[in-house]
Amino acid sequence: MTRGLAAMRDTGFRWFFLSRAITMIAGSMSSIALAFAVLGIDNAPESLAIVLTVFTLSNVVFLIFGGVVADRLPRALVIQTCYVIDILSIGTTAALLFTGSATIPLLAALSAVNGAASAFVMPAMQGIIPQLTTPAHLQQANAMLSFVRSATTIGGPIIAGALVATAGPAWVMVIQAAAWIVAIVLLAMVRLPAPDPSESSFFRDLRTGWHEFWSRTWMWSICLAFMVMNAIHIGAWGVAGPYIAKNDPRLGITGWGWVLSAEGAGILLMTLLMMWLPLRRPLRWGMLAVSLLAVPLAVMGLYPQALVVAVAAFAAGAGVEVFNTGWNVTEMEQIPGDKLSRVASYDMLASFVAMPLGTLAFGWLIGHVDVSSLLVGSAVVYAVIALGTMLVPSVWRMGRIEGAVAR
CATH class of the missing domain: 1.20.1250.20 (MFS general substrate transporter like domains)
Known part of the structure; x- marks a missing residue:
């Protein structure tokens, strides 16, 4: 096989x-x-x-x-x-x-x-x-x-x-x-x-999960970063994107469909590559790759032509998958198995909690500021936060456990 x-x-x-x-x-x-x-x-x-x-x-x-x-x-x-x-x-x-x-x-x-x-x-x-x-x-x-x-x-x-x-x-x-x-x-x-x-109470187990989560700098720093990054992503991609597609013929509704398909194709291709290419520094490469999402956001703000945005979205989709694979592997290797679900639940909570706020915020901002400036500014903030996490030593240095990389 x-x-x-x-x-x-x-x-x-x-x-x-x-x-x-x-x-x-x-x-x-x-x-x-x-x-x-x-x-x-x-x-x-x-x-x-x-x-x-x-x-x-x-x-x-x-x-x-x-x-x-x-x-x-x-x-x-x-x-x-x-x-x-x-x-x-x-x-x-x-x-x-x-x-x-x-x-x-x-x-x-x-x-x-x-x-x-x-x-x-x-x-x-x-x-x-x-x-x-x-x-x-x-x-x-x-x-x-x-x-x-x-x-x-x-x-x-x-x-x-x-x-x-x-x-x-x-x-x-x-x-x-x-x-x-x-x-x-x-x-x-x-x-x-x-x-x-388990001989401990339900709430003691809950506190233990929080301690496991918060005691790992690489984990909480990336989760805090994604609270903002996910809010930007869902707001810019889910609200501003369709708004521009509806009102700018360079993108158009049909073009927006191609953009979303290109993003999905990028994810799909990268999943195939991730089956064969080992990530020896999963968090370093993951955060670098996920920062590529800033590119289609900036392109939509500066030049929302369907083909150009689709190409950028393809690269961004591939980058998102590199992060997802690297993050899941790191979490599964670094967290004790009997506490993994609790820690994962705090990770998921941090990822989801700000997304409704992102939707609401961008819905309001689109009606009050220049959309082009909003998207370019969002792209800059997104890239700075994503790349900034690599300044955390444990994010930069994190590798696979010994003997874990398939050969």
Whole structure:
């Protein structure tokens, strides 16, 4: 078997990979279906914003609790239990849509349930991967999962759009529920030892996770940087980008679609390369690569021509994937396995918490300042923060653990 697929030698990871791939494929379709389901009930962007915001808020509120639970209980069982909750909520959503009984408050409540379940799944996912493969295969394992994720990001919305247009969003929900059932069965094939029983209280475990997080300068410095960087990213890319596409014919709505596809293609290509190219300094190269996102932001501000922005977006997408792989590998190697889910939950919380603020801030700024200046200034701030993290000695020096780089 080639080195790029070396993680598939590990039986537990093979079953987990199949389970995760199925949920990523179905999940990429369900978000589109939910959006059109909401708009089919009330064709107002405010209603869609309510449903999506409720999901995010519920996810953020429960994340740190999800990390503790994923460290105290068998992680595969945590994931399976949350999938059962998802099946019930998704099935209820489908039933409401089939019967014409769906309302915005009901969909928002079910979205909150999904957000809470996801808050337990994500830390468990982060913690289970090192249990399923060897340190030498960690980079390949993460790159393989990223490949499926990026591929579904490109193809999932196309398939979902066709299904929604022909069969309706409720049937997409049915497909997702069925996929989750298959994922539960596949996860049942994963055999892992039960975690040691915890004699400490829930909140003591929570404090232990915080200590593990805050005692590592490389971790909290990058997480603090990404609080700002993610706010800029989602605000500039998610709000300013479509605004320029709508109002500047050099970019245009069709051109914006090509830009987003180019970013996805950059991610996809880099996931393939990450299966074979070892990152011996994962944080150094990761932060250098992710700083490339400043380039398309600046280009959109200075010369928003579709082809030029798309080329820059392709490079930025590749850079984002270098960081994602490097960060996940470092976290999985450097954090003790019995505390990994808790630490990952603090990392995720820091990453997500400022994103709604970024959306709101850019929405306000676009109406009050020159958009070109806003994007160029945002690009400069983004690049300075990303590159500035490399001044932290532990970020600059961080390497792989001895013997962990596959040859």
